[in-house]
Amino acid sequence: MEAPIQLPATTDRVALYSALAPQMRELLADEHDPIAAMANFCAALHQAFGWHWVGFYRVMGAELVLGPFQGPVACSRIGHGKGVCGAAWAEERILIVPDVEKFPGHIACSPLSRSEIVVPIRDRDGHIAAVLDIDSTRPDDFSEVDGHALGRLCAQLEPLFG
Numbered sequence: 452m453e454a455p456i457q458l459p460a461t462t463d464r465v466a467l468y469s470a471l472a473p474q475m476r477e478l479l480a481d482e483h484d485p486i487a488a489m490a491n492f493c494a495a496l497h498q499a500f501g502w503h504w505v506g507f508y509r510v511m512g513a514e515l516v517l518g519p520f521q522g523p524v525a526c527s528r529i530g531h532g533k534g535v536c537g538a539a540w541a542e543e544r545i546l547i548v549p550d551v552e553k554f555p556g557h558i559a560c561s562p563l564s565r566s567e568i569v570v571p572i573r574d575r576d577g578h579i580a581a582v583l584d585i586d587s588t589r590p591d592d593f594s595e596v597d598g599h600a601l602g603r604l605c606a607q608l609e610p611l612f613g
């Protein structure tokens with residue numbers, strides 16, 4: 452049985468990510484299936500930070516298609532350049548949105564979402580294979596600290612994408 456994620460009793464994100472990183476590495480070790488790895492990855496983040504929605508969209512042709520996630524039901528397909536996820540895919544960079552209502556074209560899967568971060572994940576050839584999407588009910592919940600740490604965590608998944 453997998454050990455539960457253990458984190459220090461702090462709200463300091465740097466400390467939380469530092470404690471989470473080796474546990475995530477352990478959780479993903481020996482798993483070569485990307486769906487299984489993404490499933491546990493988003494469950495661990497959801498458990499660690501209690502965000503409203505944590506999940507993946509995979510690049511499939513001209514669309515992003517919903518992958519493993521934790522949280523309320525969500526839209527299953529997003530076009531290239533559409534919403535925050537599609538924009539992060541098209542621009543090939545991490546997008547941090549402090550106020551989703553001010554992001555033109557934001558796709559409101561949940562009325563409770565206030566801020567959002569999207570982290571693109573590359574395959575071995577350097578193409579975007581998926582995006583990690585996190586929604587928070589708190590406004591302005593994500594900073595460069597999250598972008599940096601989540602980017603490093605997501606890099607653990609990159610060898611799994613063809």
Ligand code: SME
Binds near residue numbers: 558
């Ligand atoms: N808000 C996202 C859509 C996905 S849901 O938040 C899960 C977007 O604008 O791309």
